[in-house]
Amino acid sequence: xxxxxxxxxxxxxxxxxxxxxxxxxxxxxxxxxxxxxxxxxxxxxxxxxxxxxxxxxxxxxxxxxxxxxxxxxxxxxxxxxxxxxxxxxxxxxxxxxxxxxxxxxxxxxxxxxxxxxxxxxxxxxxxxxxxxxxxxxxxxxxxxxxxxxxxxxxxxxxxxxxxxxxxxxxxxxxxxxxxxxxxxxxxxxxxxxxxx
Numbered sequence: 001x002x003x004x005x006x007x008x009x010x011x012x013x014x015x016x017x018x019x020x021x022x023x024x025x026x027x028x029x030x031x032x033x034x035x036x037x038x039x040x041x042x043x044x045x046x047x048x049x050x051x052x053x054x055x056x057x058x059x060x061x062x063x064x065x066x067x068x069x070x071x072x073x074x075x076x077x078x079x080x081x082x083x084x085x086x087x088x089x090x091x092x093x094x095x096x097x098x099x100x101x102x103x104x105x106x107x108x109x110x111x112x113x114x115x116x117x118x119x120x121x122x123x124x125x126x127x128x129x130x131x132x133x134x135x136x137x138x139x140x141x142x143x144x145x146x147x148x149x150x151x152x153x154x155x156x157x158x159x160x161x162x163x164x165x166x167x168x169x170x171x172x173x174x175x176x177x178x179x180x181x182x183x184x185x186x187x188x189x190x191x192x193x194x195x196x
Contacts, residue, residue: 005047005054051090058139061091066132074117074125081108088128094135097159101127139164 004024028035041047046055051065069088075081085105092098104120105128107113142164151160 005049056140058137060137061094061132061135065091066135069132070129072129074122075105076117078108078115081105084125084128085109088132091132091135093138095128095131096161098128098131099159100154101131139166142166 025035046053048062051062053060053062065087069084069091072084075084085102088095088098088102095101102124104124108115108117108121146165148163148165149160150163151158153159
């Protein structure tokens, strides 16, 4: 599956359609790529792609994926834990602190861990599902905006968020999220330790 998507601000739409789209079509033609007009979609406000909804406002998680995750019952074995974590990790950019939230679940994946679904695992499972129901819309990067990177680390996870400042009608600066990143530290990483 191939996707070529164009998003532009409404005020620039006519100039964009007249200037950019023909250039892209010409380059595709020069490369010997033929488009199927029945599969081309024009003038859409948003596009669903790989579990995400992309629009002029930004990128959000696909509500269908969120609903499917929210309706899951607690895992009954390690394979189901892996499956749940895989689905959650696909949406990690929308979930700040995911690696911390999922630590009790990830502990079940260690080769020497005994299966024990207790209160910490249930709380972790429920917290991830709750976090998924309130996922933010991640804005598109604006090279003219001031950016702030905020990072945090513990002995078992790393996290960072890229914030972009924007001014509203009241000239109030608001930091909006461009993306989140989470990573679980591996045992070799922990030898040095995270220090403030």
